[in-house]
Amino acid sequence: SLALLAAAALLAGGGGPLNPPAGPVASTYKTLTEVEPRIAISTLNTPGDADSLFKISQPGSYYLTANITGVNSKHGIEVGASGVTLDLNGFELLGVAGSFDAVSVVATSSLTNIAVVNGSVRNWGRDGINLAESIIVGCRVEGVRATGNTRIGIYASLNSQVSRCSGSGGQYGILVRAGSTLSDCSASGASITGIYAETGSSLTNCSAYANTGDGITALAASTVTNCSANANTFNGILVDRGTTVVNCTVSGNMGDGVRAADGSTVTDCSANQNMGVGIGAGYGCAVTNCTAAFNNREGISVASGSTVADCNARLNVLDGIWCSHGCVIRGNICTINGNGGDGAGIHATSGDARIEN
DSSP states (O other): OHHHHHHHHHHHHOOOOSSOOSSOOOOOOOOHHHHOOSEEOSTTTSEEETTEEEEEOSSEEEEOSSOEEOOTTOEEEEEOSSSEEEEOTTOEEEOOTTOOOSEEEOTTOEEEOEEEEEEEEESOSSOSEEOOSSEEEOOEEEEEEEESOSSEEEEEOBTOEEESOEEESSSEEEEEOTTOEEESOEEESOSSEEEEEOTTOEEESOEEESOSSEEEEEOTTOEEESOEEESOSSOSEEEOTTOEEESOEEESOSSOSEEEOTTOEEESOEEESOSSOSEEEOTTOEEESOEEESOSSOSEEEOTTOEEESOEEESOSSOSEEEOTTOEEESOEEESOSSSSOOOSEEEOSSSOEEEO
16 A cells, blocks of 8 residues: 555665663753743733833843733833833834823933834823933834824934834924934924934934924034935924035925035035025035025025035026125036026125136
8 A cells, every 4th residue: 555655665764763862861842931031011020110000120121912001190111220122022002191101211210221122102191212311321212103192202312223213293203312323214293393313413314204393403513314304394404513414305395495504514415395495504514416496595595604516506486596705606507596586596695705617
């Protein structure tokens, strides 16, 4: 029969030794701790206190096993130790009226190295993720969606990393303290600023859309690269002194497209159909290789001691390029400005300007 033939073939091929090797036989099973070495968020492992549903009091790796619904006058999860990683595990923390933060740090602690990843926080009475309430350094927020929180969607501490996150609604979508890095993030519907970064921060591949305040704000000595700001009620990108803005797109904003303070550099940017100035820069700035078209005021406007080089300004309602005292305007193309208004191709309003090529 076929069964006998199969058995004969198995015997002929050999099935390995039937006798076990010499020595004691060791167990091959894994303990529960070895299978899942992290700690589940629960009333047993992480009991809450007077102002939190759950509280993490020891360093370690923690994870959610289900959604969490907030209650009045309490945080969802409070962190009171350094060296904590909290994996939301794809679950949601849902706030209610009068609730505090979805995830927060203890306000009186000096903490470091806290990470919150992979989940969503929605409709909390204060902040979605608040890792900046105390003196705290070096946090990470990754893969978190924050929606409809009253104050700040994601609030990160000094020298933090925020990546692949989104914040919508509230006063700020995402806000980071000084020296932080943001990448691949988005913000919409914030009443003050979509994305706000303090001094010395770096923003890459971020977008701000339809915020009712400014789209992106970066304080002094920051870098904004490969970002977009569209249809915001105020300015698209607003940066403080000594900031670099590179390869960004701003369009349809009700204020200026890019507004850069003194000593800043704006390079390879495109500003179109903004209701204010396409690209506006303060004293001693450099605007190079940019395009500004169909803006409702000047295409490019710079204050004293600035340089505008190799730019294209066309079809703006007022001047293509406007400059003040002691500027260098070189190698630009300025056509069909005064488009529906009164504007020159290049308008130098004070002395000692050099206009060439």
